[in-house]
Amino acid sequence: xxxxxxxxxxxxxxxxxxxxxxxxxxxxxxxxxxxxxxxxxxxxxxxxxxxxxxxxxxxxxxxxxxxxxxxxxxxxxxxxxxxxxxxxxxxxxxxxxxxxxxxxxxxxxxxxxxxxxxxxxxxxxxxxxxxxxxxxxxxxxxxxxxxxxxxxxxxxxxxxxxxxxxxxxxxxxxxxxxxxxxxxxxxxxxxxxxxxxxxxxxxxxxxxxxxxxxxxxxxxxxxxxxxxxxxxxxxxxxxxxxxxxxxxxxxxxxxxxxxxxxxxxxxxxxxxxxxxxxxxxxxxxxxxxxxxxxxxxxxxxxxxxx
Amino acid sequence: xxxxxxxxxxxxxxxxxxxxxxxxxxxxxxxxxxxxxxxxxxxxxxxxxxxxxxxxxxxxxxxxxxxxxxxxxxxxxxxxxxxxxxxxxxxxxxxxxxxxxxxxxxxxxxxxxxxxxxxxxxxxxxxxxxxxxxxxxxxxxxxxxxxxxxxxxxxxxx
Numbered sequence: 213x214x215x216x217x218x219x220x221x222x223x224x225x226x227x228x229x230x231x232x233x234x235x236x237x238x239x240x241x242x243x244x245x246x247x248x249x250x251x252x253x254x255x256x257x258x259x260x261x262x263x264x265x266x267x268x269x270x271x272x273x274x275x276x277x278x279x280x281x282x283x284x285x286x287x288x289x290x291x292x293x294x295x296x297x298x299x300x301x302x303x304x305x306x307x308x309x310x311x312x313x314x315x316x317x318x319x320x321x322x323x324x325x326x327x328x329x330x331x332x333x334x335x336x337x338x339x340x341x342x343x344x345x346x347x348x349x350x351x352x353x354x355x356x357x358x359x360x361x362x363x364x365x366x367x368x369x370x371x372x373x374x375x376x377x378x379x380x381x382x383x384x385x386x387x388x389x390x391x392x393x394x395x396x397x398x399x400x401x402x403x404x405x406x407x408x409x410x411x412x413x414x415x416x417x418x419x420x421x422x423x424x425x426x427x428x429x430x431x432x433x434x435x436x437x438x439x440x441x442x443x444x445x446x447x448x449x450x451x452x453x454x455x456x457x458x459x460x461x462x463x464x465x466x467x468x469x470x471x472x473x474x475x476x477x478x479x480x481x482x483x484x485x486x487x488x489x490x491x492x493x494x495x496x497x498x499x500x501x502x503x504x505x506x507x508x509x510x511x512x513x514x515x516x517x518x
Numbered sequence: 519x520x521x522x523x524x525x526x527x528x529x530x531x532x533x534x535x536x537x538x539x540x541x542x543x544x545x546x547x548x549x550x551x552x553x554x555x556x557x558x559x560x561x562x563x564x565x566x567x568x569x570x571x572x573x574x575x576x577x578x579x580x581x582x583x584x585x586x587x588x589x590x591x592x593x594x595x596x597x598x599x600x601x602x603x604x605x606x607x608x609x610x611x612x613x614x615x616x617x618x619x620x621x622x623x624x625x626x627x628x629x630x631x632x633x634x635x636x637x638x639x640x641x642x643x644x645x646x647x648x649x650x651x652x653x654x655x656x657x658x659x660x661x662x663x664x665x666x667x668x669x670x671x672x673x674x675x676x
């Protein structure tokens with residue numbers, strides 16, 4: 213067996229120096245729920261593991277500019293149990309809750325889910341729909357990027373050698389905003405998305421949609437942001453006609469593969485259905501901000517039963 | 519390469535061990551420390567047979583490196599009974615015949631205790647959701663869920 217070095221630096225600077233100074237492949241170890249399995253299967257053979265869980269800014273959730281900064285090495289269960297975050301971003305929590313078992317969520321991180329670059333990653337469409345950005349650190353300085361610009365293909369990212377995603381920034385939410393994530397899987401737990409859809413929208417006080425983001429997982433080589441699907445909602449009251457246009461635009465954006473989990477044709481059709489249902493949940497959640505006497509509330513209640 | 523020298527707390531006792539980088543916490547528990555109550559099922563985090571808690575957080579020990587246990591507090595099935603007195607969950611598993619071959623049982627008991635620590639009054643659905651990461655090929659799960667709900671009732675002293 214090849215020699216495998218392990219380091220657990222306490223500062224970001226030390227972690228970056230280790231990654232840049234390594235001969236051969238150095239891997240960032242966060243939760244390890246993907247990496248350790250890939251190593252045992254011989255798919256990756258790092259000579260150095262840099263454990264980033266002892267670096268405080270990578271493992272904390274803090275308020276920032278009315279939004280949240282989530283460390284890339286925060287385990288999923290900590291995010292799920294963070295009440296303020298869960299109230300603000302229920303769609304991100306929908307997605308995070310679907311990642312593996314409670315045991316896996318106890319270790320797995322949202323940063324790892326992004327950098328593992330699976331097209332079927334559950335948290336990624338929700339983060340893209342939320343408009344989240346990431347901070348990236350490197351020895352030559354830091355940069356910011358949109359979540360949708362990290363994965364470039366299965367297992368491939370736009371990160372340069374030695375760069376680390378350190379945190380996610382979820383922006384301040386305008387009032388009357390809601391988000392949701394849904395996926396299609398043959399069983400309800402412990403499965404991998406055949407199609408995933410994240411929708412985030414904001415209404416004005418008349419119930420007209422003023423902003424929307426739609427993202428689809430497992431229908432292309434990477435998770436997609438679908439502006440055409442969002443455009444179908446903006447300026448409408450998210451009525452049936454708008455939802456039909458959203459579904460059609462979502463299906464049109466898909467370029468999936470055929471595999472054991474779903475055929476190309478099935479994924480294209482189901483992407484529209486999932487996007488529509490996620491939009492209906494996001495709508496109901498955004499309406500819960502409107503006055504209780506408003507007739508829109510009734511629509512919300514009706515739509516919760518979908 | 520020199521082995522890592524790791525100090526941790528296991529079931530309340532300070533322990534130290536030596537391990538190679540690639541050794542999982544599960545391998546360390548079983549092969550280095552002789553704590554064989556924790557089982558290896560799949561080795562890929564799908565079956566939950568190797569469930570332990572690390573600093574109170576339910577985890578598959580096959581997905582953790584031994585060296586990552588440095589300064590952590592780990593709870594395994596060996597720490598569940600108080601001497602000869604079984605934990606209520608263990609007693610209820612016997613009463614309800616919630617096990618047959620028993621291979622998945624340590625992991626399920628650890629997972630169920632972790633649930634009841636957070637939620638002393640779970641619904642059946644909440645029990646099934648929490649235990650979705652623990653596979654049992656014998657019981658069909660029904661008796662396991664009954665035993666957990668019954669233990670929860672007793673622990674609430676209803």
